[in-house]
Amino acid sequence: MSQALNANVPLMGTTLLDPATVGVHYYDSRNLSDYSAHFSPPHMDSGTLTILFRSHDETDGLEVADLETTEKEDSKGVGSEASFIPVPTPGDEMTEVVVFAGTRLQRLLGRDRVRACVHRVRGPGPEGHKRFGVQRLSIAMFCAPSVPAAPPTPLT
Ligand SMILES: O=C(O)CCC(=O)C(=O)O
Numbered sequence: 001m002s003q004a005l006n007a008n009v010p011l012m013g014t015t016l017l018d019p020a021t022v023g024v025h026y027y028d029s030r031n032l033s034d035y036s037a038h039f040s041p042p043h044m045d046s047g048t049l050t051i052l053f054r055s056h057d058e059t060d061g062l063e064v065a066d067l068e069t070t071e072k073e074d075s076k077g078v079g080s081e082a083s084f085i086p087v088p089t090p091g092d093e094m095t096e097v098v099v100f101a102g103t104r105l106q107r108l109l110g111r112d113r114v115r116a117c118v119h120r121v122r123g124p125g126p127e128g129h130k131r132f133g134v135q136r137l138s139i140a141m142f143c144a145p146s147v148p149a150a151p152p153t154p155l156t
């Protein structure tokens with residue numbers, strides 16, 4: 001894969017991530033300490049790709065940063081100065097699957113070719129909370145492919 005992508009560095013495993021991890025996120029605005037808070041603050045994912053499945057709902061608060069407005073290279077403080085763009089919901093004729101590049105893919109291919117996507121999930125805000133009491137579900141597959149420790153045993 002490193003060769004196919006003409007990567008700067010070999011695609012090696014990471015001690016921090018399994019090759020693929022599935023995350024199921026359930027957000028409930030009743031659990032927010034402050035109803036203006038985000039369900040998920042601005043961040044970049046640390047794998048290569050994140051494949052995100054989300055529900056149909058016009059209150060979905062998924063937003064991506066305009067990368068020209070953020071120069072931060074890791075998740076620390078990322079998004080503090082960025083402007084965010086809502087990701088259209090499936091009801092707007094978009095697919096329900098969103099794919100984000102992570103910091104690992106950015107390192108692998110070089111920042112001039114791929115930028116890790118800064119994203120966040122807005123909460124419903126106090127008004128939205130009062131009207132709907134928002135619950136939100138999403139499923140993410142975090143991919144961080146690694147080379148096997150030993151060559152696979154041939155099938156007999
Ligand atoms: O719930 C979402 O839509 C996004 C979740 C997310 O950004 C993450 O798990 O890294």
Ligand SMILES: [Fe+2]
Binds near residue numbers: 043044050119
């Ligand atoms: Fe994320």
